[in-house]
Amino acid sequence: MGKQELSLEIVEPEAFHDFMEVMSDYAPQVEHLVCQLGFGDTDAAQIDQLFRLLHSIKGDASMCQVRFVVPFVHALESLLERLRSGEVAYEDSIGDVMLLVMDRLGLALEALENHELLDDLQLPLLLHALNGTVESPVGELLQHCRQLVEQITGIPLHAMAPEAPVDAALLASRGDLAFFRLLAVQFEQRLPQFLGRTERNLALALEASRQAPGVVDDDQLEAAVYMHDIGMMLLPESFWLKNGRMSELERRQMAEHPGWAAGLLERMPAWAGAARMVAQHHEMPDGRGYPLGLRGAEICDGARILALVDAFEAVTLKHAHRGLRHSMMRAIAEINASERQFDPLWLARFNQVIRLRLAACARRPAGG
Structure with a gap:
């Protein structure tokens, strides 16, 4: 997907400001719910609440014409739906993907607001990789999540030798x-x-x-x-x-x-x-x-x-x-x-x- 398809621009300044305001409320809620999943609270109500929150973000992004946010959040909804349906069991890498993608969107919004370059964020590549992860076969989904986390962070997560203590x-x-x-x-x-x-x-x-x-x-x-x-x-x-x-x-x-x-x-x-x-x-x-x-x-x-x-x-x-x-x-x-x-x-x-x-x-x- 090319950069132009992501509409990396502020279409309506006032609407963009409104979306930034609501995201300041949404983002901590997403973070809290994902962290609760990581702490073992994976009941259906928790997952449903997170799904509804993502749907609200997507709707507000569309209404405020912050269009590049929509496909990312839609992909996260699809990933969560596979978890909600019981197709796959929760693993930290799923939460990592959700948090890191939301973080990257936050950085992109701040860069747009401050009229900074977005090239370093590599949003088109990230969206392509995220969609590939979400659409991967059930037996490969968790491995694709881990690979996506490695791509975003630059840190391979394979098992390594213990770190040497510093005296x-x-x-x-x-x-x-x-x-x-x-x-x-x-x-x-x-x-x-x-x-x-x-x-x-x-x-x-x-x-x-x-x-x-x-x-x-x-x-x-x-x-x-x-x-x-x-x-x-x-x-x-x-x-x-x-x-x-x-x-x-x-x-x-x-x-x-x-x-x-x-x-x-x-x-x-x-x-x-x-x-x-x-x-x-x-x-x-x-x-x-x-x-x-x-x-x-x-x-x-x-x-x-x-x-x-x-x-x-x-x-x-x-x-x-x-x-x-x-x-x-x-x-x-x-x-x-x-x-x-x-x-x-x-x-x-x-x-x-x-x-x-x-x-x-x-x-x-x-x-x-």
């Missing part, structure tokens, strides 16, 4: 690093949602770095992980978990926070590498980042890793109510749908790290 306590026991870690832990204790983020970010960063041994110094990267958000402590708390658009003044203030932490590290000669990582971790390969608008090779490898870790943590935190596995899937899918913001080589390595983590989640017993 962060030993790394943090050394002089300066212990001090940096103390600052990071003090910051995370300012909000309940932040608890544990220091160790999560450290583990992710080191695992990503070790996908290319010797490229990034582990000690410098560790220091950068601890210090990269310390400058946020000088901003109002309203900035820390802000959703939606920032004002121009807020953007200028936000752009200053990497420099504050980097400045502290620069005053310690042993940590010049970490200072550079912290200063650059919001830069982007295409020059659209901040604070300096650096491009490509001007951005150091440690900063490229830190950018991925920071984005992954932000999205998983925002969607933590989905449960660990679903929030990870949402985060890696969004990162891969925004690939121009990240270095492609490090994105591929980061995908491998998340692949291992998702495999580890799959091996855990239910409720574990």
